[in-house]
Amino acid sequence: xxxxxxxxxxxxxxxxxxxxxxxxxxxxxxxxxxxxxxxxxxxxxxxxxxxxxxxxxxxxxxxxxxxxxxxxxxxxxxxxxxxxxxxxxxxxxxxxxxxxxxxxxxxxxxxxxxxxxxxxxxxxxxxxxxxxxxxxxxxxxxxxxxxxxxxxxxxxxxxxxxxxxxxxxxxxxxxxxxxxxxxxxxxxxxxxxxxxxxxxxxxxxxxxxxxxxxxxxxxxxxxxxxxxxxxxxxxxxxxxxxxxxxxxxxxxxxxxxxxxxxxxxxxxxxxxxxxxxxxxxxxxxxxxxxxxxxxxxxxxxxxxxxxxxxxxxxxxxxxxxxxxxxxxxxxxxxxxxxxxxxxxxxxxxxxxxxxxxxxxxxxxxx
Amino acid sequence: xxxxxxxxxxxxxxxxxxxxxxxxxxxxxxxxxxxxxxxxxxxxxxxxxxxxxxxxxxxxxxxxxxxxxxxxxxxxxxxxxxxxxxxxxxxxxxxxxxxxxxxxxxxxxxxxxxxxxxxxxxxxxxxxxxxxxxxxxxxxxxxxxxxxxxxxxxxxxxxxxxxxxxxxxxxxxxxxxxxxxxxxxxxxxxxxxxxxxxxxxxxxxxxxxxxxxxxxxxxxxxxxxxxxxxxxxxxxxxxxxxxxxxxxxxxxxxxxxxxxxxxxxxxxxxxxxxxxxxxxxxxxxxxxxxxxxxxxxxxxxxxxxxxxxxxxxxxxxxxxxxxxxxxxxxxxxxxxxxxxxxxxxxxxxxxxxxxxxxxxxxxxxx
Numbered sequence: 109x110x111x112x113x114x115x116x117x118x119x120x121x122x123x124x125x126x127x128x129x130x131x132x133x134x135x136x137x138x139x140x141x142x143x144x145x146x147x148x149x150x151x152x153x154x155x156x157x158x159x160x161x162x163x164x165x166x167x168x169x170x171x172x173x174x175x176x177x178x179x180x181x182x183x184x185x186x187x188x189x190x191x192x193x194x195x196x197x198x199x200x201x202x203x204x205x206x207x208x209x210x211x212x213x214x215x216x217x218x219x220x221x222x223x224x225x226x227x228x229x230x231x232x233x234x235x236x237x238x239x240x241x242x243x244x245x246x247x248x249x250x251x252x253x254x255x256x257x258x259x260x261x262x263x264x265x266x267x268x269x270x271x272x273x274x275x276x277x278x279x280x281x282x283x284x285x286x287x288x289x290x291x292x293x294x295x296x297x298x299x300x301x302x303x304x305x306x307x308x309x310x311x312x313x314x315x316x317x318x319x320x321x322x323x324x325x326x327x328x329x330x331x332x333x334x335x336x337x338x339x340x341x342x343x344x345x346x347x348x349x350x351x352x353x354x355x356x357x358x359x360x361x362x363x364x365x366x367x368x369x370x371x372x373x374x375x376x377x378x379x380x381x382x383x384x385x386x387x388x389x390x391x392x393x394x395x396x397x398x399x400x401x402x403x404x405x406x407x408x409x410x411x412x413x414x415x416x417x418x419x420x421x422x423x424x425x426x427x428x429x430x431x432x433x434x435x436x437x438x439x440x441x442x443x444x445x446x447x448x449x450x451x452x453x454x455x456x457x458x459x460x461x462x463x464x465x466x467x468x469x470x471x472x473x474x
Numbered sequence: 475x476x477x478x479x480x481x482x483x484x485x486x487x488x489x490x491x492x493x494x495x496x497x498x499x500x501x502x503x504x505x506x507x508x509x510x511x512x513x514x515x516x517x518x519x520x521x522x523x524x525x526x527x528x529x530x531x532x533x534x535x536x537x538x539x540x541x542x543x544x545x546x547x548x549x550x551x552x553x554x555x556x557x558x559x560x561x562x563x564x565x566x567x568x569x570x571x572x573x574x575x576x577x578x579x580x581x582x583x584x585x586x587x588x589x590x591x592x593x594x595x596x597x598x599x600x601x602x603x604x605x606x607x608x609x610x611x612x613x614x615x616x617x618x619x620x621x622x623x624x625x626x627x628x629x630x631x632x633x634x635x636x637x638x639x640x641x642x643x644x645x646x647x648x649x650x651x652x653x654x655x656x657x658x659x660x661x662x663x664x665x666x667x668x669x670x671x672x673x674x675x676x677x678x679x680x681x682x683x684x685x686x687x688x689x690x691x692x693x694x695x696x697x698x699x700x701x702x703x704x705x706x707x708x709x710x711x712x713x714x715x716x717x718x719x720x721x722x723x724x725x726x727x728x729x730x731x732x733x734x735x736x737x738x739x740x741x742x743x744x745x746x747x748x749x750x751x752x753x754x755x756x757x758x759x760x761x762x763x764x765x766x767x768x769x770x771x772x773x774x775x776x777x778x779x780x781x782x783x784x785x786x787x788x789x790x791x792x793x794x795x796x797x798x799x800x801x802x803x804x805x806x807x808x809x810x811x812x813x814x815x816x817x818x819x820x821x822x823x824x825x826x827x828x829x830x831x832x833x834x835x836x837x838x839x840x
Contacts, residue, residue, distance in 0.1 A: 133679060133683075134679065134682055134683060134686065134692075137683050137686055137687065138687075151673075152673060153669075153672075153673075154671060156671070187659060187660075187700070188658050188659050188660030188671070188700070189658065189659035189660035189661070189671050189672055190659060190671065191671045206771070207658065207660040207671075207673060207771070208660070208671070209671040263683070263687070264680050264681075264683035264684040264687055264777060265680065265777070267679050267680055267682070267683035268676045268677065268679060268680025268683070268773050268777065269676070270679070271664075271674055271675070271676035271678070271679035271680065272673075272674050272676035272773070273674075274664065274674050276664040292554050292555065292573060293553060293554050293555035293556060294522075294553075294554030294555035294573035294574070295554075295555070298637075298640065298642040303519075306519075306555055307517075307518060307519075307522075307573060307638075308637055308638050308639075308640050309637070310634045310635070310637035310638035311634065312637070313499060313500065313633050313634055313636070313637035314630050314631065314633055314634025314637065315630075316500055316633075317499075317500060317503050317629070317630035317633035317634070318630040320500065320503055321503065321504075321629070321630055326500075334553065334554070405572070405573070407634050407638070411630060411631070411634065
């Protein structure tokens, strides 16, 4: 186990699975079912025709073929959604549409293509198998059968299945709320005009986008100045969320208070200074059920740290429990991140772009 | 070119790219930029320190090392966001934090780790390169430089870049509105109780989920009964959308009117009866700028048809123009669909599940 894997495991051990909530099925898309879903009735709820044609008593068409067509009397019609009350006997047929209920006495459907409809009579040039072209009651699902399971991720196919089971709402795991705070007197937000020495707090927005992309809810708490009281106020506010991410304020500068603020709020610091670049330095802790991540102020370092440490925790919170096989593990999600950024200059606040453009190394001029 | 590719190409030729709209950057996630984004100022907007330490005139530390440390006078402090007015001369230093503006006269920063801070004096045990540990004005972006391009898909990294360029809103392509109609007297929706011969219109919800997953906006128009006037009314309503999808009402049954309804509304039918299973039969047409897709009533057939025919068109509408290389083509998105459903029984209204559970072929009893 690498150091990175050890830390990821430690984080997941501290991560709770959130509670469940009801969601309309279209809102459940991309989320995880929190309970099994069983059919409350047989689907289909009656024997129905799989084709357009004629419902017949199978014995009536013994030996029927193109060469030896058999003529039956048409005794009724069973369009989709409007079952007819007729019973089909030997030598009789009921005109039927796809989805139409099979009338009593019928045990096969001959396809329209194999017939010549003459109104009161029908000429049949084929002999379907017994129960041929019929979808039997309960063929798709039997009443009580579990169709979808707690832990299944809801995609379009599952939405369709839930609808076919007449489930308008389902229980899914809650979405974690992720409070995001940037720290540093040099930071400004959109409402402030730029001035020398001030940098846009772009990390706030990059992290918020990652939270959204993971399916969780970002809560942008804004910029905390380099001032312990103000940081404490914002961090306390963040503790009402499921996860708090701070960026900046962790290195050796005179005005870096974040670690102290964490401790003053009673956060149980599980580790600090992860041995990776450019993610280092980083802090992870927990208080009550809230996870706290402290990342560097540099946007690319924070965003890579998010992929490595926060995303697996968010997936677990939302019910995507880490599986034993690698393919299902939340860690595999990390691969999707643009890891080409891993190599970029951690000292550059806007280094997400320079790592595409520049390769001059560590802060050296061009 | 296969028949399928020929039809996909024909659909894309009829597909317009939609207009643009302003979106807050977090709402632009997953969407496509509709114009180039240039830097309106240098980023960073001043020379700033990449580390915590001391800004110095490089010449002051000639030959400085652990063995031969050099002592400088500390003449000021430049924390992040609060530039100091001091000019640094030979033998002088300014205490500086990461992000702090480099004072006049300084052309290097010696890292905190390489110093001993004695208040009015600092002992320096290292000689940084000229411009070492400094991020130069405009190093990330020069004013006027194009950083992001029309056609770029906005991910978290792009959101972060847009924020660092102080763009709170950006122009992105509009999301297509996709009207969805199911047809058939046998269908019922959630508000109706189930009865023999009635099936849930699950296709409506499955298609809506696919539309959402593609990043477009579903408009569920509900169920049209097997009645030409009612179908015409719902279809006319659908024509206000960018795309209309109908499911059902296309086969050879007595009550299948959809094709006629399309024609009565003036839809230019481009092709019908696509040679694929279980997607067949299908119809594609256009009227004004609205695309019309008619799919089979069976959910899996409709959902596979969506992936094959509608999704590439929606991607084009949203600015994801088909590229020449296969990797960038919207067609590649099709691979993500669970094509294991391709083999399933097209006659089963709830066949999305049976194709997992059953393999008894075409409507035969178990």
